[in-house]
Amino acid sequence: MTPGSGLQAGLKNRHLSMIAIGGVIGAGLFVGSSSGIATAGPGILLSYALVGTLVVLVMRMLGEMSAANPASGSFSAHADRALGRWAGFSIGWLYWFFWVVVLAVEATAGAGILHGWVPDVPQWAWALIVMTVLTATNLVSVGSYGEFEFWFAGIKVVAIGAFIVIGLLAVFGVLPGVHADKASFGNLTNHGGFLPHGPGTILTGVLLVVFSFMGSEIATLAAGESENPRLAVTKSTNSIIWRIGVFYLGSILVVVSLLPWNDPSIKKEGSYVAALDSLGIAHAGQIMNVIVLTSVLSCLNSGLYTASRMAFSLGQRGDAPKAFARTTSRGVPMTAILASVVFGFVAVFFNYAYPKTVFLFLVNSSGAVALFVWLVICFSQLRMRKIIQREAPEKLVVRMWLYPYLTWATAAFIVFVLGYMLTDTKGESSGRTTVLLSVGVAAVVVVIALVKQKFESGRAESTAVADATEKVTTG
DSSP: OOBOSSOOOOBOHHHHHHHHHHHTOOHHHHHHHHHHHHHHGGGHHHHHHHHHHHHHHHHHHHHHHHHHSOOTTTHHHHHHHHTOHHHHHHHHHHHHHHHHHHHHHHHHHHHHHHHHHOTTSOHHHHHHHHHHHHHHHHHHOHHHHHHHHHHHHHHHHHHHHHHHHHHHHHHTTOOTTOOOTTOOGGGGTTTTOSSTTOTHHHHHHHHHHGGGGTTTTHHHHHGGGBSOHHHHHHHHHHHHHHHHIIIIIIHHHHHHHHSOTTOHHHHHHOHHHHHHHHTTOTTHHHHHHHHHHHHHHHHHHHHHHHHHHHHHHHHHTTSSOGGGGOOBTTSOOHHHHHHHHHHHHHHHHHHHHSTTTHHHHHHHHHTTHHHHHHHHHHHHHHHHHHHHHHHOGGGOOSOOTTTTHHHHHHHHHHHHHHHHHTTOOOSTTOHHHHHHHHHHHHHHHHHHHHHHHHHHHHHHHHHHHHHHHHHHHHO
16 A cells, blocks of 8 residues: 555544544443442432543543644643653553453454354354454545444434433323333432432442543544544534433433332343333343444444554654554554554453453453543643643633633542542452552553653763764864
8 A cells, every 4th residue: 555644634524523422422331330220229320420520521621632732642642742751652552552452342242242143153253253344444544434433323322312212201101102100200219219328339339430431532532633623622522511411311310210220120131221121112122232232333443443543643753663653545544553453352362261360451450541541631731731821822722611720629539539449349350459450550651651761861862962072073
């Protein structure tokens, strides 16, 4: 292929709009909400509201920086400039690591659903097929990624929208042909109260739902390949409040209103399937499987895109092999995509061969990266605001509210959540295990970054001394 001259503006406005909307609807919302409801009861709404508020604030900070300086590396590029090369290197590679592990998780989940439909094809073969197809779409052009994501996200949005409308009609008793005997807003308080296990479960719920919000930052990475990056970032930043309010809080409110929070079917079948089943909707399980599969494929598609663009940005800044920064004639960073998917395939292999050892380590050691990313965004924005105000104040088209106080409060809450995770010691993927392993991996990456920075600084000094000596000698 003929080498290109960098990424191209191949994403249309409708692609970016749907990427921004779909980015906040992870597969975790469908498959992970049941454990949160079982833990906190209807109070899980407060857990979602807390994390949702946190994400809105972090995205506001990221939006401020990205609207002023759109970059393919998004927060990693901002950290590079605001905090130092070591910070951009570290958070960039940690974020890449997070998404390539997610590739394996989502590929396995999707393969499980497909294997259930077509059992003659082994599950590992379905994982291979899914990964191969989505790799091919990403390799064609950024437009093909955008088109696939447009339809994947569109199906998710329509499905949740329909679920909310149907559910509310049932709760109000006006859904034709359905007798939803258990549906009532009374379910929010009638079964042990709004917080049946006490207020402490709100924070426990936060730990269970926080990671389902990862992906809201994808729109700021994708904006760099649009015709008007500043406008795209501004629109996605301003709309995130209603997106989280409708898709997360709205749909969970419907679930806990249609059924008592302690109904056994929620944990057995999954919250959304149980809610649909309670309305007597035929084939509810298969309908939800189609929606979950779509969410999985969407997450896979975006995960591969996101990991490759971060690798591309790291390559551009000299923090990854130079080959990562090369593009094809269509503006596709082929090497960065292939490197990301190869690691994803390796992780899939570990998931089948060593699920309780190597793969469990990969999942746990990348689990807290979302919180690390958000924390770095906070500290980057504190520094970057001053830089933008000094150099180009007209670029502050998006501003963080109540700067710097709300930024500091957000950072403090993230640190608090990380600290609270250390008190969770249940299971192989406990909060404590996740935090400690993630911190350990992060520490290794930071050390590599500092050593690299020191080496490059020493080499630059040696070159400068050599040049000065040569000038004196020749002069």
